[in-house]
Amino acid sequence: MAKQINNQDITDRERVILVSIEPDELMLPYAWEELTALTETAGADVVGEIHQNRDDPDPKTYIGSGKAKELHMSVLDTNADLVIVDGELSSVQARNLEEEVKCRVIDRTQLILDIFAQRAQTREGKVQVTLAQQMYLLPRLGNLYTKFERQQGGIGVRGGAGETKLEADRRKVRDGIKDLEAQLAEIRATRQQQRAQRKRLPFPTAALVGYTSAGKSTLHNTLSGSGVYADPKLFATLDPTTRRVTLPDGWAILLTDTVGFVRNLPTHLVAAFRATLEETIEADFLIHVVDVSHPYMETQMRAVLDVLEDLGAGNKPMVTVFNKCDLVDDHHRLTDLILSTPNSVYISATKGDGIPNLVEHVVTTMEALLKPINVVVPYDKSELVAQCYEYGRVSAAEYLEDGIHVVARITGELVGRIARYEIEPEAATEVAAI
Secondary structure: OEEEOOOOOOOOOOEEEEEEOOOOOOOHHHHHHHHHHHHHHOOOEEEEEEEOOOOOOEOOOEOHHHHHHHHHHHHHHHOOOEEEEOOOOOHHHHHHHHHHHOOEEEEHHHHHHHHHHHHOOOHHHHHHHHHHHHHHHHHHHHHHOOOOOOOOOOOOOOOOHHHHHHHHHHHHHHHHHHHHHHHHHHHHHHHHHHHHHHHOOOOOEEEEEEEOOOOHHHHHHHHHOOOOOOOOOOOOOOOOEEEEEEOHHHOEEEEEEOOOEOOOOOHHHHHHOHHHHHHHHHOOEEEEEEEOOOOOHHHHHHHHHHHHHHHOOOOOOEEEEEEOHHHOOOHHHHHHHHHHOOOEEEOEOOOOEOHHHHHHHHHHHHHHOOEEEEEEEOHHHOHHHHHHHHHEEEEEEEEEOOEEEEEEEEOHHHHHHHHHHEOOHHHHHHHHOO
16 A cells, blocks of 8 residues: 655655555554654654555565565655655665665664654763664664675685675674763663662652653643653653652652653663663652543553563552543543553643642552551651651651650651661550550
8 A cells, every 4th residue: 555645845854755564454543643753753754655464574675576666666756765664674674675665764763763862962861872773783784885795705705895894893883882881881870879869868759651742741840840841742851850749748759750652662772771761660659641632542551561561660559640631522431441440540731630639649659658667766866757757657656765656657768777676566566556
């Protein structure tokens, strides 16, 4: 299936034809919509589309020789500069397809890497993006050379200049990867120090997770009153931002806004952004923000949950937030979602609708993480009692001769500081009766 887009207002930006072999016809509209959004986010214009209904890619050209010829004609008809394939191409597929269509060809991974490169602002973000690009490039370096130069041996060509150049470039990329990994190790150590400093104030930590453009940054701003950059474009946020959010009764949490996920998130990005994604892994609980107005909401939710599983964060306590409820006319659907999804709410982060209900769920989730303690705190350590009030729920406190008897439920971080003053079960029973 080929489609040419008539656009009289095309600028001097790159003109792109999109290619897909999505086997599920029901998923095709969503796949096109997302790939188009990614392309436009990268700064290009879509001038054509070609779809092939097949289960597996052709090993030589990804779409087969017949479709490759059709794609070549579309390139000529639309004067396209670039072909973007909604999948990951091997070096052989990319080379053969370029030779067939006489046009530059990239895959979905390269497209997302390009967007990330545009979005990266901090040193950390730039290092992570560059590492992902180098990891992607290394096994595909051979595609940059002519067929003669790529020969690895044989009579008359063994050890030729092309082979020497290719191996030199491979060593250069490998060395670059090692250097970037060393820089990321420093960044990871810095992040661990930052987390350790935050743990000195033992607030529970929560991470906002979700599909890109679900509204995480907007919700982060609404809850914290901060000015995190929020934009409807894909992957507007790359670098995590942590802010303190004050809850009812003076309680507080540390809330981190994280990079958005996407369907078929490239493994190179997951590996390179490990330092950033550790904010999700280290959080006490997650707030999963879902765009409830999106027609493929369930697909986006599953993509996020799959990435969380891959990160080892799939079993963390979670509050599911169905955002953009103001764009949904069917309120019965919203009610059904809440009834069928544990610990969930629906809100509008932009309008503030449902925020009090969300805060209640956050408080309930946080309270469930608190640990019970029965302690006798020495008077010269009375600041620990104040921290029990600030970072937990104190049910009883009595000032006696041997110290301050406290029964409370507190954060896990604070338990480590106060556990040495735990009293015997018999004494704990007496205190509990106060």
